[in-house]
Amino acid sequence: MLEKTLVDSIKQNHSLTQAKQWALEKFIDKGFPTSKWEEWKYASLKHLNEHHWQWSPETLSVNLPKPAWKHSAIIQTLNGNTHSEGALPQGIALLSVSEFMAQNPTFESVWKARNPILDQNSLYDLNEALTSDYAVLWVKKGVKIAVPLLHHYVVSGQEDTAVQSKIFIYLEEDSEITWFEQQRSESSHAILSNYVQEIWVSKNAHLTLIKDQDLQQSITHVDHTFIFQQESSLVDAFTFSINAAYLRNNLHFYIDGPQVVSNLNGLYVPGEDQLMDTHSVVDHRMPHSESNELYKGVLMGNATGVFNGKIFVRPDAQKTNAFQSCKNVLASDRATMNTKPQLEIWADDVKCSHGTTTGQLSDEALFYMRSRGISKATAQTLLLLAFVQQVIDKLAHAEIRAELSKKIVNKIQASLGLTLS
Amino acid sequence: MLSVKNLHARIGEKEILKGINLEVHAGEVHAIMGPNGSGKSTLASVLAGRSDYEVSEGSVEFFGKDLLDLSPEARAAEGLFLAFQYPVEIPGVSTTNFMKSAINEIRSYRGQDPMDAVQFLKMFKEKMAYVNIDQSLLSRALNEGFSGGEKKRNEIFQMAVLEPKLAILDETDSGLDIDALRIVAEGVNKLKTPQNATILVTHYQRLLDYIIPDFVHVLYKGKIVKSGNKDLALELEERGYDWIISALD
Numbered sequence: 001m002l003e004k005t006l007v008d009s010i011k012q013n014h015s016l017t018q019a020k021q022w023a024l025e026k027f028i029d030k031g032f033p034t035s036k037w038e039e040w041k042y043a044s045l046k047h048l049n050e051h052h053w054q055w056s057p058e059t060l061s062v063n064l065p066k067p068a069w070k071h072s073a074i075i076q077t078l079n080g081n082t083h084s085e086g087a088l089p090q091g092i093a094l095l096s097v098s099e100f101m102a103q104n105p106t107f108e109s110v111w112k113a114r115n116p117i118l119d120q121n122s123l124y125d126l127n128e129a130l131t132s133d134y135a136v137l138w139v140k141k142g143v144k145i146a147v148p149l150l151h152h153y154v155v156s157g158q159e160d161t162a163v164q165s166k167i168f169i170y171l172e173e174d175s176e177i178t179w180f181e182q183q184r185s186e187s188s189h190a191i192l193s194n195y196v197q198e199i200w201v202s203k204n205a206h207l208t209l210i211k212d213q214d215l216q217q218s219i220t221h222v223d224h225t226f227i228f229q230q231e232s233s234l235v236d237a238f239t240f241s242i243n244a245a246y247l248r249n250n251l252h253f254y255i256d257g258p259q260v261v262s263n264l265n266g267l268y269v270p271g272e273d274q275l276m277d278t279h280s281v282v283d284h285r286m287p288h289s290e291s292n293e294l295y296k297g298v299l300m301g302n303a304t305g306v307f308n309g310k311i312f313v314r315p316d317a318q319k320t321n322a323f324q325s326c327k328n329v330l331a332s333d334r335a336t337m338n339t340k341p342q343l344e345i346w347a348d349d350v351k352c353s354h355g356t357t358t359g360q361l362s363d364e365a366l367f368y369m370r371s372r373g374i375s376k377a378t379a380q381t382l383l384l385l386a387f388v389q390q391v392i393d394k395l396a397h398a399e400i401r402a403e404l405s406k407k408i409v410n411k412i413q414a415s416l417g418l419t420l421s
Numbered sequence: 422m423l424s425v426k427n428l429h430a431r432i433g434e435k436e437i438l439k440g441i442n443l444e445v446h447a448g449e450v451h452a453i454m455g456p457n458g459s460g461k462s463t464l465a466s467v468l469a470g471r472s473d474y475e476v477s478e479g480s481v482e483f484f485g486k487d488l489l490d491l492s493p494e495a496r497a498a499e500g501l502f503l504a505f506q507y508p509v510e511i512p513g514v515s516t517t518n519f520m521k522s523a524i525n526e527i528r529s530y531r532g533q534d535p536m537d538a539v540q541f542l543k544m545f546k547e548k549m550a551y552v553n554i555d556q557s558l559l560s561r562a563l564n565e566g567f568s569g570g571e572k573k574r575n576e577i578f579q580m581a582v583l584e585p586k587l588a589i590l591d592e593t594d595s596g597l598d599i600d601a602l603r604i605v606a607e608g609v610n611k612l613k614t615p616q617n618a619t620i621l622v623t624h625y626q627r628l629l630d631y632i633i634p635d636f637v638h639v640l641y642k643g644k645i646v647k648s649g650n651k652d653l654a655l656e657l658e659e660r661g662y663d664w665i666i667s668a669l670d
Binding site: 376 | 469470471472492493494496497498502503505508509510511512513514518519520522523524526527530562579583
């Protein structure tokens, strides 16, 4: 149960519409997830029920370093407020959801009927209640931008702050973008970063979505990314979970048309006192589509990792191909990993497979390498880097690949005290 | 160069080596033969430093140093090389990168400067030609999806690159057809100099048709029970091990 003071504080700070009032009631009724909730068993946020938050985040103005590589635009979401830095490329607009729906009246009813799976997700309700007129990135029909759009997602606070952010990306037919999102924080105070990203990918559209999650140890970050794919669309999603005390990714794919391809790639490298939890959902609602999941984790220190991969193949989704793989290395005796593939298949003519493994680096491999003169530390480093490289190598953009590779290598080496000569 | 005295080794409660004595000098080729389970591979593993085995008694000196006191990587840097019976697959690490790390760590151990990319490539190409190995094999992940012959050939290539003073070949002939066996044996013969030495661990005499040993030792129940020259191997081929064993039991 949430403290009454917390509820009062929320109500005091926000004027709520009827719908938002209803979402808030839902959140208040459920509270933050506890370990008694099946979907949050290893990633309880129960302690947040007692926490005193500032519910109105300060206005933020930060300038993250610009990358050396070419980008087509910088869009910032700073403590929940989204704007673009400079002009956007031709055919891409950033506007509020009310403006967007006013210009797309027929879409609004489609959107309202989208029906994501929200049971046991009180944080989505909280976000729904407290975000109003959030931003929409609108990619017009046939617009193809090869150069990545850079998104700076930043949370901060001079006191313990709960930040709600939401963004909606709408790709019209035949459009194509790469969205590279750097999730960052600038605060030594506790921050609850509650982020909802919803994405509509129309017929024949192609999205590459890259999330680089590198937040401070004071941050609890919950990321809900719901992707709705229409006929013949393609999404390549990458989630690189590098730092934060608590990182929860709810990544959902709703396959609403035939010939859809959904690729989910994820890499998590939690270290001391870090928890990283991935809950993926791939919901095959229509036939002749394909999903591929490749997740890898290196768990160091006393880290906790969670992977729950749900695949639904609905009765209409004949000729579905769905693959899932999750491999983990425990690089410390104190680390734990919890994996749970969950396949529900209602159609009979489908190909589905899944496999999860969790283990330590092979003693045989380490001895083999050492017998050639390679020190134990170097051998461990080489094996771990080769292990994570398989996910990183799937990134087509060479400079982003190099940047992330370096960052992940540094994290692993620093956490394990390894160096590579 | 190698002096093994009264070596005892166990795995858990089970004693496998029960007092091995062996002297190896520069320029020599020793063959260690014996029936299955006699301790041949254990001896190779103990010399290379595999941690599964506990040495309970005895000593091993390598160029005057206490070998048993060194880590596996230090033994390699001192000039010891073990060609594995079952080379291990190293996913995601190419032979090239693997050998670059090995060479430079060994050089650092010996107080030498690291080899730069140009020097390394030049040396690598020479060795490739020397043991007749294909570039495409070296850019693939080490041993991953290699055939039995490719794995063994890669072991000999690594040996050529590392130029060990003492090479121990553990059942290098197992799983090889006659052509692959010949290629591997040619590699070993080419790498032989008056300064280095080789220990061949093998069950069959077959390999010794291609690599002629100076000494043949028969290992049985963890001890060397008979030593001789290359004629002993031929006799074993003809008569099996029973005549030696029955004389002992």
